[in-house]
Amino acid sequence: MSAIVLRGVHAFDPSSGVDEIIDVVVEQGKITRAGRDAGRELAATPSEKVRIILGLSEQGNQRWLFPGFVDLHAHLREPGNEAKEDIKSGLAAAAAGGYVDVCVMPNTRPVNDSTIITEWMVHKGKAANSARLHPICAITTGQNGEALTEMALLKEAGAIAASDDGKCVTRSDVMRRALEYGKTFDLPIIQHAEDHALTQGAEMHEGAISARLGLRGWPRIAEDIIVARDVLLAEYTDSRYHVAHLSTLGAARIVREAKSRGIKVTCEVTPHHLTMTHELLIGYDTACKVNPPLREAEDLEALLLALADGTIDAIATDHAPHTASDKEGPIADAAMGMIGLELCLPMLLGLVSSGKLPLARVITALSSAPAKIVGLAAPRIREGAAADLTLVDRAEEWIVTPSQLRSKSHNTPLLNQTVRGRVKATLRDGIFIHDELEGRRP
Amino acid sequence: MWTHKHLLGTADIDAARAERFFARAEHYLAFLREGERKSEELRGKVVVHLFFEASTRTRASFEMAAKRLGAEVVNLNPKGSSVSKGESLLDTLKNIEAMRADAIVVRHSASGVPHFLASRSSIPILNAGDGLHEHPTQALLDAFTIRRKRGQIHGLTVAICGDILQSRVARSNALLLGALGAKVRLVAPRTMMPPAAEALGPTVTVHHDLDEGLRDADVVMMLRIQNERFGGAMMGSTREFARTFGLDPGRMGIARPDCLIMHPGPVNWGVELSTRIESLGDRVVILDQVESGVAVRMAALSLLLTSGRAVGDAAVAS
Numbered sequence: 001m002s003a004i005v006l007r008g009v010h011a012f013d014p015s016s017g018v019d020e021i022i023d024v025v026v027e028q029g030k031i032t033r034a035g036r037d038a039g040r041e042l043a044a045t046p047s048e049k050v051r052i053i054l055g056l057s058e059q060g061n062q063r064w065l066f067p068g069f070v071d072l073h074a075h076l077r078e079p080g081n082e083a084k085e086d087i088k089s090g091l092a093a094a095a096a097g098g099y100v101d102v103c104v105m106p107n108t109r110p111v112n113d114s115t116i117i118t119e120w121m122v123h124k125g126k127a128a129n130s131a132r133l134h135p136i137c138a139i140t141t142g143q144n145g146e147a148l149t150e151m152a153l154l155k156e157a158g159a160i161a162a163s164d165d166g167k168c169v170t171r172s173d174v175m176r177r178a179l180e181y182g183k184t185f186d187l188p189i190i191q192h193a194e195d196h197a198l199t200q201g202a203e204m205h206e207g208a209i210s211a212r213l214g215l216r217g218w219p220r221i222a223e224d225i226i227v228a229r230d231v232l233l234a235e236y237t238d239s240r241y242h243v244a245h246l247s248t249l250g251a252a253r254i255v256r257e258a259k260s261r262g263i264k265v266t267c268e269v270t271p272h273h274l275t276m277t278h279e280l281l282i283g284y285d286t287a288c289k290v291n292p293p294l295r296e297a298e299d300l301e302a303l304l305l306a307l308a309d310g311t312i313d314a315i316a317t318d319h320a321p322h323t324a325s326d327k328e329g330p331i332a333d334a335a336m337g338m339i340g341l342e343l344c345l346p347m348l349l350g351l352v353s354s355g356k357l358p359l360a361r362v363i364t365a366l367s368s369a370p371a372k373i374v375g376l377a378a379p380r381i382r383e384g385a386a387a388d389l390t391l392v393d394r395a396e397e398w399i400v401t402p403s404q405l406r407s408k409s410h411n412t413p414l415l416n417q418t419v420r421g422r423v424k425a426t427l428r429d430g431i432f433i434h435d436e437l438e439g440r441r442p
Numbered sequence: 443m444w445t446h447k448h449l450l451g452t453a454d455i456d457a458a459r460a461e462r463f464f465a466r467a468e469h470y471l472a473f474l475r476e477g478e479r480k481s482e483e484l485r486g487k488v489v490v491h492l493f494f495e496a497s498t499r500t501r502a503s504f505e506m507a508a509k510r511l512g513a514e515v516v517n518l519n520p521k522g523s524s525v526s527k528g529e530s531l532l533d534t535l536k537n538i539e540a541m542r543a544d545a546i547v548v549r550h551s552a553s554g555v556p557h558f559l560a561s562r563s564s565i566p567i568l569n570a571g572d573g574l575h576e577h578p579t580q581a582l583l584d585a586f587t588i589r590r591k592r593g594q595i596h597g598l599t600v601a602i603c604g605d606i607l608q609s610r611v612a613r614s615n616a617l618l619l620g621a622l623g624a625k626v627r628l629v630a631p632r633t634m635m636p637p638a639a640e641a642l643g644p645t646v647t648v649h650h651d652l653d654e655g656l657r658d659a660d661v662v663m664m665l666r667i668q669n670e671r672f673g674g675a676m677m678g679s680t681r682e683f684a685r686t687f688g689l690d691p692g693r694m695g696i697a698r699p700d701c702l703i704m705h706p707g708p709v710n711w712g713v714e715l716s717t718r719i720e721s722l723g724d725r726v727v728i729l730d731q732v733e734s735g736v737a738v739r740m741a742a743l744s745l746l747l748t749s750g751r752a753v754g755d756a757a758v759a760s
Contacts, residue, residue: 206637207638208638209641210636210637211636211637211638211639211642212613213554213575214554214572214573214613215553215573215575216574217636217637283557284558325530328530328531329532329552329555329558330531330552330553330554330555330558330573331554332551332552332553332554333552
């Protein structure tokens with residue numbers, strides 16, 4: 001195919017100031033034309049070499065075109081836990097969720113703390129020919145929180161950032177050195193902020209619900225303490241620092257204050273912390289066990305506010321697939337995490353339609369902001385840019401069933417629920433990595 | 443939760459339902475005291491005791507209750523069995539069901555296990571204690587004991603003192619006694635009190651001073667201090683706990699003169715309760731609780747295993 005013509009789509013790219021119904025023409029992996037009726041000519045001369053995609057769905061819904069999404073935080077489980085997910089299925093899920101870039105966390109088996117694994121992941125990612133995979137290497141060998149990894153060599157091998165995600169770098173001396181070393185090679189350091197001494201055996205957020213359910217609490221302060229300390233370390237070492245899955249009102253306040261003082265801190269929030277609270281644990285639904293835990297309404301409100309005012313930079317899925325048996329049984333024994341790649345957009349569109357968040361903030365936080373944090377080229381809707389695009393029917397409703405999901409795992413509280421908003425196609429470098437237009441199924 | 447099939451917790455037991463239950467327990471208490479103590483009511487039924495966590499008293503009490511009603515009891519000790527070899531809870535449940543057991547009495551160190559089993563079980567599940575969550579038969583027997591001694595529960599002030607944070611007995615009692623109209627005071631040092639403890643029951647107040655908790659109380663329920671669980675992080679010493687939050691006859695002066703003293707057992711004598719407490723005579727009702735326990739568990743087993751047909755109490759367990 002030599003050209004793709006998106007005719008009369010609602011193009012929406014806050015970074016480029018685009019918010020209008022236009023044509024977008026894609027040729028040789030790039031956006032060659034964008035503008036009102038820019039594709040009329042090509043569309044008027046039907047050819048097998050030109051694929052025309054209409055701006056209206058069969059149901060008459062206006063289709064929206066966004067810059068491709070970038071996920072800073074996914075667990076694709078390969079190598080080591082391929083029953084939960086593998087690179088191929090994980091990237092397919094990402095593409096189905098509108099993502100063109102996926103940063104994958106290093107808590108695989110073995111841990112991605114070596115150039116061999118990083119290179120292997122890059123290779124497997126390319127072979128999948130889907131969304132681009134970017135490994136995040138460990139900060140410390142084995143994620144043990146002690147000895148630093150070969151950050152310079154890992155970056156050369158393809159690592160885009162370093163994180164011990166799943167575990168916190170608890171020791172202040174190690175975190176200080178990690179920030180200094182990461183800065184030396186311009187590798188962002190991403191912290192899983194959890195003072196483990198305060199979360200021993202934790203099963204859910206510490207509060208009124210944990211008290212009633214008799215579940216061991218994960219107090220907010222365990223996150224706040226680490227974020228506060230790390231912000232001071234980032235200031236002291238004058239280095240960049242990124243907080244993964246920020247979940248508390250206190251941590252949002254600390255980051256806001258740090259930013260106002262010019263400290264180079266960024267942070268991300270998950271779609272579930274923006275839409276779900278700890279009451280969901282009543283009934284002991286293991287799908288709701290995540291780390292950090294679902295918090296309270298006041299945290300959720302504070303996170304929405306922080307996202308709206310720019311304190312929170314990015315929305316990241318923390319896509320954490322687990323098999324049914326990993327999630328079976330009591331909360332104490334259940335694995336932590338929920339899937340997110342294919343559900344993130346519908347969850348966020350719900351917040352947009354209820355007026356909680358402006359669409360522009362959502363799209364920026366899904367695309368250009370995360371790209372900037374890890375130094376990727378931000379997907380853009382403008383002539384000359386790479387064709388990294390996500391086509392969305394914001395009105396289409398669908399039921400979250402296993403057969404609808406590309407992920408191998410189905411651990412989400414939204415299972416069997418109806419959600420609104422569906423990614424119809426994803427283009428990466430002008431290639432369809434997800435395509436369910438005109439009845440197509442990948 | 444107390445559905446028609448299972449006894450999982452005390453959250454949905456209201457006053458009317460509790461009264462019907464207590465009437466039934468009263469019947470069994472009389473039977474235990476006066477009768478030949480052997481009924482055929484549950485003849486042919488097999489109750490499986492699935493105790494993942496060690497228990498002597500509760501297990502014995504359930505076993506006595508089942509046997510007095512003519513049921514057989516099979517004790518499964520998951521330690522050293524297939525369960526400890528990684529057999530899932532669900533597999534264990536399905537195997538017990540396949541053997542045609544009639545009910546399962548379960549105790550587990552993880553909160554929510556009875557609820558998980560109940561959601562997948564075709565036979566009744568009785569919660570004999572799950573993690574830090576609930577111990578419904580303990581709360582029922584405590585309420586039954588109070589009601590027998592004081593005539594009614596409504597309007598009484600009950601102080602529950604000790605490690606509230608880690609106590610399923612406190613949680614079940616706070617819900618049930620609150621539903622029955624008692625004022626519930628939870629009393630503990632701050633290290634042993636969960637956050638938002640007021641949420642534990644409809645009438646709960648929180649206290650960090652024993653005298654404040656005891657003032658004009660009608661009942662004081664002391665909890666076992668499980669020092670082995672603390673690793674030294676919850677209190678300075680048991681000696682210090684005894685001095686600050688332990689009960690002795692001298693401190694009882696601040697409570698009502700007829701205040702009952704209860705304990706779910708086993709007592710750490712000299713820690714939460716002074717041995718001198720015996721001087722208060724029949725106001726100490728710890729052994730009455732033990733006796734009531736068998737009657738209350740007979741009532742629970744009977745309700746769940748006979749679909750509530752006996753004694754006209756069908757609605758009790760509905």
